[in-house]
Amino acid sequence: MADSGRNLRQGYALLSPTLGVVGLALAAPMALLLLTSLKTQTGTGFESGWTLAQYGEVLGRDSYRILFARSLAIAGLVTLLTVALAYPMAYFVAFHTRRKFLWLIVLTIPFWTSYLLRVFAWKIILGYGGVINSGLLGLGLIGEPLSFLLYNPFSVVVTLAHAWAAFAILPIYVSLEKIDRSLLEAASDLGDGALRRFARITLPLSMPGVIGAAILIFVPTTGDFVTPELVGGPAGAMIANIIEVQFSQVGNWPLGAALALVSMLMVAVIAGLFVAAARAAAKAIR
Amino acid sequence: MKSSRLLFGYALAYLAFLYVPVLVLPLFSLNNSAFIAFPLAGFTTRWYAGLADSALQHALVNSLKVGIATALISTLLGLTAARAVTRYRLRGANAALGVISLPLFIPDIVLGISLLLLLGTLGLPLSLASVVLGHLLICVPFSLTVLIARFEGFDRNLEEASADLGEDGWMTFWRVTLPLMLPGIVASLLLTFITSFDEFLVAYFLSGTEATLPVYIWSQLRFPARLPMVLALGTLILAVSVVLVIFAEKLRNQGVKKPVVGA
Amino acid sequence: MSFLSVSKVSKAFGGNTVVDAVDLNVERGTFFALLGPSGCGKTTLLRMIAGFETPDSGTISIDGEVMNTVPPHQRPTNMVFQSYAIFPHLNVFDNIAYGLRKLRLPREELRRRVETMLATVRLEGLGGRAADQLSGGQRQRVALARALVREPKVLLLDEPLGALDKRLRDAMQIELRTIQRKVGITFLLVTHDQEEALSLSDRVAVMSGGRILQVASPRELYERPNCREVADFIGEINFFHATVKEMTDSGVTVNAGLLGIVTLPRANVAPGIAAGDTIALAIRPEHVRIGREGVAGEIVTRTFLGERSHFHVKIAGRTEPVAVSGQPPSGKDATLAFPPENLIALPADQT
Numbered sequence: 001m002a003d004s005g006r007n008l009r010q011g012y013a014l015l016s017p018t019l020g021v022v023g024l025a026l027a028a029p030m031a032l033l034l035l036t037s038l039k040t041q042t043g044t045g046f047e048s049g050w051t052l053a054q055y056g057e058v059l060g061r062d063s064y065r066i067l068f069a070r071s072l073a074i075a076g077l078v079t080l081l082t083v084a085l086a087y088p089m090a091y092f093v094a095f096h097t098r099r100k101f102l103w104l105i106v107l108t109i110p111f112w113t114s115y116l117l118r119v120f121a122w123k124i125i126l127g128y129g130g131v132i133n134s135g136l137l138g139l140g141l142i143g144e145p146l147s148f149l150l151y152n153p154f155s156v157v158v159t160l161a162h163a164w165a166a167f168a169i170l171p172i173y174v175s176l177e178k179i180d181r182s183l184l185e186a187a188s189d190l191g192d193g194a195l196r197r198f199a200r201i202t203l204p205l206s207m208p209g210v211i212g213a214a215i216l217i218f219v220p221t222t223g224d225f226v227t228p229e230l231v232g233g234p235a236g237a238m239i240a241n242i243i244e245v246q247f248s249q250v251g252n253w254p255l256g257a258a259l260a261l262v263s264m265l266m267v268a269v270i271a272g273l274f275v276a277a278a279r280a281a282a283k284a285i286r
Numbered sequence: 287m288k289s290s291r292l293l294f295g296y297a298l299a300y301l302a303f304l305y306v307p308v309l310v311l312p313l314f315s316l317n318n319s320a321f322i323a324f325p326l327a328g329f330t331t332r333w334y335a336g337l338a339d340s341a342l343q344h345a346l347v348n349s350l351k352v353g354i355a356t357a358l359i360s361t362l363l364g365l366t367a368a369r370a371v372t373r374y375r376l377r378g379a380n381a382a383l384g385v386i387s388l389p390l391f392i393p394d395i396v397l398g399i400s401l402l403l404l405l406g407t408l409g410l411p412l413s414l415a416s417v418v419l420g421h422l423l424i425c426v427p428f429s430l431t432v433l434i435a436r437f438e439g440f441d442r443n444l445e446e447a448s449a450d451l452g453e454d455g456w457m458t459f460w461r462v463t464l465p466l467m468l469p470g471i472v473a474s475l476l477l478t479f480i481t482s483f484d485e486f487l488v489a490y491f492l493s494g495t496e497a498t499l500p501v502y503i504w505s506q507l508r509f510p511a512r513l514p515m516v517l518a519l520g521t522l523i524l525a526v527s528v529v530l531v532i533f534a535e536k537l538r539n540q541g542v543k544k545p546v547v548g549a
Numbered sequence: 550m551s552f553l554s555v556s557k558v559s560k561a562f563g564g565n566t567v568v569d570a571v572d573l574n575v576e577r578g579t580f581f582a583l584l585g586p587s588g589c590g591k592t593t594l595l596r597m598i599a600g601f602e603t604p605d606s607g608t609i610s611i612d613g614e615v616m617n618t619v620p621p622h623q624r625p626t627n628m629v630f631q632s633y634a635i636f637p638h639l640n641v642f643d644n645i646a647y648g649l650r651k652l653r654l655p656r657e658e659l660r661r662r663v664e665t666m667l668a669t670v671r672l673e674g675l676g677g678r679a680a681d682q683l684s685g686g687q688r689q690r691v692a693l694a695r696a697l698v699r700e701p702k703v704l705l706l707d708e709p710l711g712a713l714d715k716r717l718r719d720a721m722q723i724e725l726r727t728i729q730r731k732v733g734i735t736f737l738l739v740t741h742d743q744e745e746a747l748s749l750s751d752r753v754a755v756m757s758g759g760r761i762l763q764v765a766s767p768r769e770l771y772e773r774p775n776c777r778e779v780a781d782f783i784g785e786i787n788f789f790h791a792t793v794k795e796m797t798d799s800g801v802t803v804n805a806g807l808l809g810i811v812t813l814p815r816a817n818v819a820p821g822i823a824a825g826d827t828i829a830l831a832i833r834p835e836h837v838r839i840g841r842e843g844v845a846g847e848i849v850t851r852t853f854l855g856e857r858s859h860f861h862v863k864i865a866g867r868t869e870p871v872a873v874s875g876q877p878p879s880g881k882d883a884t885l886a887f888p889p890e891n892l893i894a895l896p897a898d899q900t
Contacts, residue, residue: 010374110305113524224395450626
């Protein structure tokens with residue numbers, strides 16, 4: 001049932017500024033991105049004709065394919081790890097603490113400093129003269145600093161999992177907190193043990209939070225170039241590093257645009273698949 | 287209970303995971319060595335003196351400007367849209383929400399470069415305004431989510447009761463709707479300000495010559511000699527945030543009782 | 550014209566007619582109830598009178614003024630909401646004073662008015678209490694005070710006692726009635742609880758399916774329902790199939806099957822019934838006589854209710870047991886008689 005008349009006009013009048021601003025600020029740049037990706041760079045300008053050459057380059061070159069695969073794998077792993085680590089924490093706060101607000105503050109304090117510095121901190125932790133190496137050296141467990149801790153996909157995953165933890169804790173906590181406690185009592189009353197009850201009631205009902213967290217983490221981590229540049233090294237480079245290069249130093253904007261569009265499409269498809277899979281899983285558990 | 291104790295142990299380990307890397311920042315910001323490595327070389331506050339840097343202060347002011355503008359505009363846009371979809375039954379409301387939430391599914395770097403292309407094509411110079419535009423795309427979905435949640439718990443009868451008691455639409459908004467929405471509005475302002483203040487990728491592409499604080503920090507990370515100063519800056523940001531939040535929490539407890547919306 | 554007059558008012562939501570050409574007249578100073586099952590359109594009608602919904606057609610007028618285009622905040626009505634809609638950010642005093650802002654009263658006068666009202670609803674001294682520290686009954690009183698303090702021409706009450714437990718509901722019923730007498734304002738109450746409607750109101754309109762079936766005093770509704778639906782909705786009643794044999798000025802003779810041929814007084818016959826019609830013959834449980842003569846049956850259930858009992862008697866040739874109220878005989882058997890002067894002839898259902 002839709003409203004009618006004056007009400008309807010008021011409603012659309014309230015909605016349209018936001019829709020207009022976001023819609024325009026989204027549609028126009030995206031259209032330009034698409035057009036640019038169909039060009040060829042010549043010096044500081046573009047050639048006049050249209051071409052699909054950039055997409056041939058993006059999809060044909062092994063080095064790009066490896067970068068795409070690695071970016072998605074890293075982002076996927078980070079998402080999984082962050083959500084899996086945050087879930088028990090959020091569960092603890094939602095169900096086993098009294099001073100929930102205090103816990104939430106304590107949990108978010110580490111995120112109140114610059115993202116760049118939170119990432120940089122891991123360089124100090126994992127680096128040659130870093131916390132771990134000094135610790136191990138001090139204990140006499142190793143003779144010389146380990147060099148494999150930093151500059152690899154692993155260090156990127158750990159760093160991102162730390163940097164984005166708040167984006168997992170908060171949505172999951174909110175969805176757990178919303179669960180009507182009498183539903184849990186009803187499940188116990190109907191014969192479910194603690195584990196079964198968790199699988200059949202708590203987990204499915206907290207799925208919206210899990211899905212929200214996963215999207216909040218997966219999308220931006222795929223497009224991050226800060227973390228791979230600071231702690232990834234050549235083996236940990238991701239697609240955003242290449243895009244960034246196209247738009248700054250080497251300056252091949254059409255190629256950068258094609259790379260950006262393809263990665264955006266991949267992220268959208270995977271995020272969509274993930275949402276669908278999570279819904280199906282939630283249904284299957286019941 | 288055994289599971290409770292197990293979870294408590296996990297929570298402590300998790301807190302350690304969150305805190306240890308961050309505590310490295312203050313540790314080395316007070317370390318009397320230009321090298322960020324163990325062993326520690328003694329206590330100093332000299333790196334904090336380096337914060338009196340005009341480029342840094344300029345960047346800080348820029349970030350405050352961008353953050354405040356983004357917070358105000360995106361909360362206003364979120365407020366009207368959230369009101370529209372919760373108060374009225376509009377055809378196409380879900381599609382509109384989908385469009386507004388679309389930036390959540392687009393990597394920030396793509397938002398940054400596509401807006402860079404747009405401004406270049408239109409011949410507009412890069413400025414703090416362009417950064418605000420980019421940040422709005424990121425922040426409006428956040429505002430909208432926070433405010434819709436708040437509006438949904440809102441008893442429509444309260445506004446009807448106000449009209450029934452003789453107040454027109456505008457006075458009802460001032461006397462009932464706004465006071466009850468205030469916690470949601472404050473939450474939206476805080477969330478969007480923090481997001482904008484800390485945003486790097488979009489600002490990196492759109493800020494041009496007017497660096498924001500994250501862009502400034504990024505530029506400093508390349509120079510090893512500047513690192514201790516940057517760590518001092520990070521420590522200071524952390525300290526100021528903690529003080530602000532404790533202050534806000536004190537205020538919240540002292541002020542009027544938190545209104546409970548709905549039944 | 551009546552004080553509150555609703556004339557040919559209709560309202561549809563998405564093609565679904567909720568209020569269907571309703572006429573309603575309420576006299577000044579009466580306590581009037583709109584009674585009906587949920588979904589019968591009574592709340593929509595109330596909300597149209599308050600101004601929260603706009604009629605698709607018809608007119609609503611109060612004290613001679615047509616209200617259709619008057620926005621809610623300018624109508625001389627005030628409402629007690631079903632959820633009470635107590636402003637959660639204001640204390641009791643400020644909730645009650647909310648609607649007095651426009652009067653720009655001196656501070657003392659405002660205080661005096663609110664405190665008088667607090668006394669009227671017996672909440673003396675609770676002005677400073679926060680909204681979330683009120684019990685259900687207190688919330689109800691605040692909602693009532695907040696509406697009454699504006700001295701509306703018509704006070705609208707939407708299921709005002711629905712959220713209270715039985716004991717409190719009974720107490721509040723008496724109080725509502727007392728307050729109405731005291732302030733003399735016209736009360737229009739919407740309820741699905743027939744006991745509440747009958748015990749509170751001067752007049753009751755029974756609504757069903759968007760239409761008003763009957764408007765009458767509580768006693769008249771109970772004793773002379775004009776159709777099967779009203780009879781069924783107000784209290785418990787037994788129905789028997791019957792056909793009209795003959796109609797005269799003094800009485801109506803019907804063939805009532807199990808009960809034989811009976812002649813009832815003309816006053817007991819609902820309008821619109823003609824000779825040859827199939828009708829429903831109705832009798833209240835307390836009017837069924839237990840004695841030696843009549844129809845024999847067997848008691849199937851008994852409910853003890855103090856000085857009298859309620860019981861059901863199964864009689865041959867009828868699937869539904871007859872509800873009887875009175876002193877049951879000891880043992881299982883009972884013989885029932887149905888005095889013609891207590892029988893009511895109603896049109897049979899169209900179904």
